[in-house]
Amino acid sequence: xxxxxxxxxxxxxxxxxxxxxxxxxxxxxxxxxxxxxxxxxxxxxxxxxxxxxxxxxxxxxxxxxxxxxxxxxxxxxxxxxxxxxxxxxxxxxxxxxxxxxxxxxxxxxxxxxx
Numbered sequence: 072x073x074x075x076x077x078x079x080x081x082x083x084x085x086x087x088x089x090x091x092x093x094x095x096x097x098x099x100x101x102x103x104x105x106x107x108x109x110x111x112x113x114x115x116x117x118x119x120x121x122x123x124x125x126x127x128x129x130x131x132x133x134x135x136x137x138x139x140x141x142x143x144x145x146x147x148x149x150x151x152x153x154x155x156x157x158x159x160x161x162x163x164x165x166x167x168x169x170x171x172x173x174x175x176x177x178x179x180x181x182x183x184x185x
Contacts, residue, residue, distance in 0.1 A: 096143050104128060105136045112146050113165055116156040
């Protein structure tokens with residue numbers, strides 16, 4: 072039922088360490104500020120100051136969250152002169168965000184959210 076080919080076999084082959092990493096990744100995404108930063112970075116390369124200003128967060132808080140997101144390989148930073156610009160790390164992260172946004176849109180349109 073709408074299952075992507077091979078997804079159940081991949082779940083069976085995850086090591087205990089892989090499960091911990093996956094769980095930690097989802098825990099990181101459970102923070103609304105981090106999720107807003109990640110979604111903002113999906114729009115293109117942004118500096119810490121741009122992210123802070125546009126999301127109305129402090130630069131120190133944005134830097135802290137970006138450090139965690141970078142550690143989880145969800146964003147990558149590129150230094151240009153004195154600034155570091157952040158963007159989504161790869162298509163896997165972008166695809167996951169798009170899929171989850173689509174998923175919650177389906178749930179909302181059906182009027183049920185358990």
